[in-house]
Amino acid sequence: MDGEQGSRGEAARWLDADERLTWLALVSVLVRLPSALDAQLQRDAGISNFEYQVMAGLSEAPGRTMRISELAALAEGSLPRMSQVIARLEKRGWVRRTPDPGDGRYTLAIMTDAGWAKIIEMAPGHVETVRRLIFDPLTKAQPRQLHDICRRIMRAIDPDDQCLDRLDRPSA
Amino acid sequence: MDGEQGSRGEAARWLDADERLTWLALVSVLVRLPSALDAQLQRDAGISNFEYQVMAGLSEAPGRTMRISELAALAEGSLPRMSQVIARLEKRGWVRRTPDPGDGRYTLAIMTDAGWAKIIEMAPGHVETVRRLIFDPLTKAQPRQLHDICRRIMRAIDPDDQCLDRLDRPSA
DNA sequence: CCAGATAACTTGCACAGTTAAGTGATCGTG
DNA sequence: CACGATCACTTAACTGTGCAAGTTATCTGG
Incomplete structure (x- = not known):
């Protein structure tokens, strides 16, 4: 992270309306999806x-x-x-x-x-x-889009992460 | 697992190789992205x-x-x-x-x-x-793809959720 | 107006997760 | 061989979160 984030330093780089909605949608998934998966496993398997x-x-x-x-x-x-x-x-x-x-x-x-x-x-x-929460509601093309998006985000978080190797299989 | 579960009475519905990699990539983002955001805020703002x-x-x-x-x-x-x-x-x-x-x-x-x-x-x-972790690494088309994917997943988790209203603004 | 029901919030308890210190096993160097 | 350093793991103290019970305020029916 570049340390020069003085509040007055750089004005641009704000989120526009579309980006904001995308961000809100992603945050919702980040919060709800893990808790939905936890709930199912806890209920059906106690784990x-x-x-x-x-x-x-x-x-x-x-x-x-x-x-x-x-x-x-x-x-x-x-x-x-x-x-x-x-x-x-x-x-x-x-x-x-x-x-x-x-x-x-x-x-x-x-x-x-x-x-x-x-x-x-x-x-x-x-x-x-x-399958029900992720793949069923997506179109045929979206899983591949999601895969690419996730890989890009992971690379932004930590470019030299071991996990990336497991994910980098375009296989097409 | 070796992928022989289908024989236990349940019909197939197993994840194929591509789906599996997509799922792994999504899980990584689900774990890492929140913790990366937490780390930045904790470090720079103590919150x-x-x-x-x-x-x-x-x-x-x-x-x-x-x-x-x-x-x-x-x-x-x-x-x-x-x-x-x-x-x-x-x-x-x-x-x-x-x-x-x-x-x-x-x-x-x-x-x-x-x-x-x-x-x-x-x-x-x-x-x-x-911006650095999510929007910068994505192509011009991907934010919209991500938005749609997230809305679909959210709807699968809970179709009558208040949050969906905030996210349903195609705006284009 | 009063008693019970309901709503919004607060509190107490149990438990998972992080950080830091402690333990035991192995390696490197003289 | 010996001694310190390092590694993998465990334990302990502390924090945050969910759940259930308690508290205060408002609504409803008589």
């Missing part, structure tokens, strides 16, 4: 959206096993937060911990059979919700 | 994004005055949350409370001169950040 992301990530990992720090990066959360999330999931019997035999500093989070059963149970409902 | 929305809304109201419940609806927050936020802003000297002379059940939040000075001070930096 938060963030916890779901962790479970989903673990379920796709080889051996259904991942390091806590890897999971934190994957789910874009801090390490302490991930530590507590894993503790909650462990208490519910869906995950167990083991020190990494290769390097004792790491802790491996391993999804149990009960955890696997849980995600098998809740995934269809969650995916259905994502 | 949260939510508090800023409240100050901004109040600053535009006639007489720089609004009912707490109106503010809560405007900023899409709960009434208890707004009550606490106003208490914090009051403690900082930017807002004061008065019972509504017309109906004593309401409480009016009134922006003080210090609050007005504060928003004059921080608005340019915040708007600049919004």
Whole structure:
């Protein structure tokens, strides 16, 4: 951020009427969409959206096993937060911990059979919700537009972010 | 997940590869954009994004005055949350409370001169950040695409939401 | 005019998340 | 081998938020 934002310094760069409405619409989605997804998961599975992301990530990992720090990066959360999330999931019997035999500093989070059963149970409902809230209401062309817009915004937030690599697959 | 969920009775409705990447990109924006905006405001003005929305809304109201419940609806927050936020802003000297002379059940939040000075001070930096993170990286056509996409998603989340009215201005 | 219902707000409790300090394991250098 | 530095994780203190109960003000029906 350029520090020269003296209130009197640069007059231009304000938002015009259209930009303002676009911004308001985006803010609404930023607030409402996460809370709608959380509500569905909480109601149908008793789990938060963030916890779901962790479970989903673990379920796709080889051996259904991942390091806590890897999971934190994957789910874009801090390490302490991930530590507590894993503790909650462990208490519910869906995950167990083991020190990494290769390097004792790491802790491996391993999804149990009960955890696997849980995600098998809740995934269809969650995916259905994502589809209903995002893809169903969009036209055929809009998902691609949205994808490009999101990538551009992400690049503006942090140009050298690991996540960008996962998203940069035009695939067309 | 390996994508074999469809066999569990539910019809397909799974996400294909493109949809999946779009979804991942959107999730990243949903997580990162609010936190980037919060970071800028916290750093430059010592205020949260939510508090800023409240100050901004109040600053535009006639007489720089609004009912707490109106503010809560405007900023899409709960009434208890707004009550606490106003208490914090009051403690900082930017807002004061008065019972509504017309109906004593309401409480009016009134922006003080210090609050007005504060928003004059921080608005340019915040708007600049919004422009830099959202509008600058987009092509000329994309803001309109984004606006339409957001309105469709909002309508899917809650078709009879007050907020939609504010957003439904094609203006072209 | 009075009692109950309702509305707007406030408060108390529980809990998730961030930051900073603490713990244990591993690496690098002499 | 030893000692400090670094790394991954855990724990603790604090803040913010949602929910439910409490408080005060207004409306409604008799």
